[in-house]
Amino acid sequence: FVVFTAKSSEDWCQIIPTSTYNYSFLANGIQIIAQPSNVAATTEATITLTTAYGKKKEIKVTRGGVDPYLTLNETSVTLDAKECERQVGLNTNIQKEDLTISNTASSWCKAEFVDQTRAIHASAARIKFVGNKPAKAVKAANAAGSANYYALVLKANSNDKDTERKGTITLKSKDGKKSVTLNVIQNKAYLYVGYEGYNDVSLDNEERNAAIGNVYTSLEYEDLQVSCNEAWCKPELQKKSYGIELNANISKNATEKTRKAKIVISNKTKTLSFTMTVSQNGITFVPSQTKVGFDKKQSNKTITINTNIDWEATSDQSWCTVSRNGNNLTIRVTAYSGSSASRKATISFKGLLSKIEVNQSKYAVGDQYSENGVKGEVVYMNDTVRYVKKEVGESIWSTENVETGANDNYDGMKNMAVIKKISGWKNLYPAFALCDALNTSGVTGWYLPAYYELSNRIRPANGTYWSSSESSNKYAGYYSPSETNAARKTDTKLKVMAVHKF
Structure with a gap:
């Protein structure tokens, strides 16, 4: 139960509290009485309901004039994409039988008048007090008044397309003097x-x-x-x-x-x-590496398999054998003394796509390498990367203090490519030119190694060597067994070692 007061903005619109409870002071409704109009135009009043806590609600009251009128509470409605029904308030003093409906959306939205007079009267019949007077002797029709109450009811089918549907519904009096149009939009399906x-x-x-x-x-x-x-x-x-x-x-x-x-x-x-x-996702089966390299000596390596299934491994070459211990796979190779640069084997896993490639070289670190015109000493070997080295002399790094962009610390071939794009580079960058001089008679791939290639992989035992990695316009990195640092490019003469991958 909410205590409230009611106030009308117009004298012609009068308010009497009503109650459906057993006590008149427990007002939970109002009766609105509109005095007859003596003007042609439609007039409006506002009833303001205010709770004891100051919350307000407004009710708009429309009183028809002496002349015929026809209005809707809304000029446009938007309907849900689902099958739905919507009522739009209709204000008129024209009888329903004297009104017509024109509907451009009739294929998906039906429109019809509904007389709500009986429902209003039924609601009014529940009133027990009008003001402080018992209403039990008041008939429903009298309590509700004598006016007719109409609504325009829209019934829309569900929209089954990814586009909005639009239409207009026009109400007219049969004499054509009064009309009103309602725009109808139905949301697209989702x-x-x-x-x-x-x-x-x-x-x-x-x-x-x-x-x-x-x-x-x-x-x-x-x-x-x-x-x-x-x-x-x-x-x-x-x-x-x-x-x-x-x-x-x-x-x-x-x-x-x-x-x-x-x-x-x-x-x-x-x-x-x-x-x-x-x-x-597929099953988990991930070898810690898929490429395994060996030098020419008899040897073995153990890799791990990250998996949640049972597995079985086999090799396609007799010189390469495998054994399993839990999820560890040990790969063993015999010594290799063949004439080819390397021999290859493939390890497969039963019922799985994963494979491991095994490559055994005919060389070992310290051997003299000679393949396809490339000659030098094998200086480093791992599973995927192998280097041949060759001492090519001593020189300064460059003859000019220019920042070239040859600053990759890990890949000397990239630095070499940067330098070789510079016009007159052989004279300007003698350390690079010494290495490139080995690229003759169809041989390619000799280059000045990068800083970490020298310090982490090749690691010369004696001497101080230029790297191809510059650190500024004036300095480039170098390596010696006792230190790694940077030296002035144009006035420091250091050893130069060319390397070639195989």
Whole structure:
């Protein structure tokens, strides 16, 4: 129960408190009495309801003039995309049978007059007090007044397209003197899972009945259908008390490869659809390395396999054998004395796509290398990178104090390429020219090593050597067994070592 007061802005609009309780002072309604109009125009009044706490609500009261009038409470309405019904207030002193309806949206939105007089009267019949006087002797019709109450009722079918629908409804008096138009807009249909923009879900490799997400749509459940382009993913729509749910029966992915399927939800006429991608991860099977290198000597290496499955490994070459200890794989090779630069083997895993490539060189560190015109001493070997070195003399780094951009600390070939783009570089950058002089008679690939290639891999045992990595316009890096630093490019003469990868 809320205590309130009521006030009218116009004298012709009078208010009497009413109550449906057993005591007149428990007012929970008002009776509005409009005095007869003696003017042609429609007039309006505002009734303000105020609670004891100061909260206000307003009621607009329209009193027709002596002349015929026809108005609607709204000039435009927007309807939900779902099947819906909407009432629009109609203000008129013209009888319903003297009004006509013209509807351009009739194919999807019906419009009709509804006489609400009886409902108003039924509501009024519940009143027990008008003011402080008992209303039990007052008939419903008298309590509600003698006016007729109409509403324009709109009944729209669900929109099944991704576009708005628009139309106009025009009410006219039969004599054509009065008319009013209502613009009707229906929102476009919607269909999505989870939330708008959500169209990708990722699952693990296990077999499961996965709850993909809730389906939000303006369409009816009976009008929906779902399909998938992959047999391992079988989607279905389920009607729940809270809405529609998309589930999918997912089979186990027994490979290492992630696989994807597209689920399409649409209505049966396919005027609206939603597509989402389901990604299923493969099993976990990750070797710590997929390339293993050996020198010519008999040797072994152990790598780890990150996996959650049982596995079996085999080699395709007799000189390369494997053994397993838990998730550790030991690779063993025999000594190699062949004539080819290297020999190769492939390690496979039963039922899996993963492979490990094994490469055994016919060289070892310290050997003299000679292949395809490249000659030098083998100075470094690991699983994937091997270097040949050759002493090519001493020189300054450059003849000019210019910042060239040859500043890569890890890749001397990149620095070499930067320098070789400079006009007259052989005279300007003699350390680089000494290395490039080995690139003759069809041989390519000799270069001045970068700073970390020298200090972390090649590591000359004696002497101080230029690197190809400059640190400023005046300085470039160098390496010696006792220190690594930078020296002035133009007036410091250091050793130069050319390297070639194999």
